[in-house]
Amino acid sequence: MIVAAVLFAYAALLCTLVPRLLRGARWAERAPRLGIVAWQAAGVSALVSAAMAGLALTVPTVRVSADLAQLLQACVMALTAQYASPGGAAAGAAGAVLALAVLGRTAWCAGGAVLRIRRERYEHREVLDLVGRVDPVRGVVVLDHEEPAAYCLPGRQRRTVITTGALRTLDGDQLDAVLAHERAHQDERHDAVLTWARTLARAFPSVPLFRTAEPEVARLVEMRADDVAAARSGRLTTAAALLAVAGGRAPVAGLAAGGSTAACRVRRLIEPDRPLGRARIAAGALTAAVALAVPLLVIGGPAAAASQLNYCPDGTPTAQVSTMR
Known part of the structure; x- marks a missing residue:
């Protein structure tokens, strides 16, 4: 019971405290990739x-016993002892419902999201093959449209799409920045990051952590792609390119260089570059690793201690059971 209470309290603490600490954090804007890792962890x-x-x-x-028969007997005795009392049976049933609800809901929403995205990408690729034309020099699909826009369609058969309006508006360096932005999304699999964040937000919409993580991760993903583009073409050139395509929108299954976060991203690129130091990045990565390890350590400690003891060492079944709940 103690281990279960500690794990549940830890989950509740993460779900309520982390959104307050990470939401809009300035350090995450200075190191967006670390911010993405922190939200995911x-x-x-x-x-x-x-x-x-x-x-x-x-x-x-x-x-734990070295003898398989004794180990199985110990498991049966432990389950019998727990479920023999009304309190133990109620706790066990509540735990089963909680575990199945969390895992089942996550799997259902993740499966639905993956199938929906695959279908939308397939349908959009069919449209692009009909109305777009391939530019083999730039490696993009060009759409005849007056509005300056650029987006990528991730996946195995990925596409980078740009409109004729964008080609007329952007100069050579700005176009390179936009294409670098979109290719960063594809190379770093930002679509998978966003799908996971959206899955948790859809599965558990009332949980502050998951509800807040979705827009925050989407913002940080764009900032990370901006940084890749700025490393290639310069921060001011990238900012000008984002302004040019800010009004462009991507299909549901795509990722656009513009969008609703373009204004704050342009302001960030115009400001002096202040990357997070290596020591702070290492500290942040270590904190994320610790956050991931805590549940394993909490549940693994008692299990490891139990594994050092032989159940029924004299060969006589006893009722020495340590209940981890």
């Missing part, structure tokens, strides 16, 4: 902690 850790809390209530821990 917090989300995964909260999800795993909640699921493990349910499992800890459902399945008791037994002392």
Whole structure:
């Protein structure tokens, strides 16, 4: 019961405290890739902690025996001891419901999101093959449209799409910046990052952590792509390019260089570059790793301690059971 309570409290703490600490954090804007990792680590850790809390209530821990028959007997005795009392049965049932609800809801929403995105990408690629023309020099698909816009369609058969309006508006350096931005999305698989954030937000919309992470991750993903483009073409050139295509929108399955976050991103690029120091990046990465490791350490500690003890060392079954719930 103690382990389950600790895991559940840890998950609740992540879900309520992390959004207040990370939302709009200036350090995340200075190191967007680290910010993305921090949001992902917090989300995964909260999800795993909640699921493990349910499992800890459902399945008791037994002392480990080198003999398989004794180990199986110990497991049966532990389950019998737990579910023999009304309180133990109620706790076990509640834990099973919690674990199944968390894992089942996540799997259902993730599967639906993947299928929907695959279908939308396939349909949009069909349209691009009909109305677009390939520019083999730039490696893009050109659409005849007056509005300056650029976006990418990620996936195995990925596309980088740009309109004729953008080609007329952008100069050579600005066009390179826009294309570098879109290719950064594809190379770093930002679509998968966004799909995971959206999955958790759809699966658990009332949880502050997941609800806040979706727009924050989307903003940081664009900033990360901006940084890749700025490293190639310069910050001011990238800012000018973003202004030119700011009004362009991408299809649901795509990622656009413009969009609703373009204004704050342009302001960020115009300001002096102040990258986060290596020491602070290392500290942030270590914190994210610790956040991921905490649920494993909480549930692994008692299990490791139990593994050092032999169940029924004299060969006589006993009721020495350590219940981890």
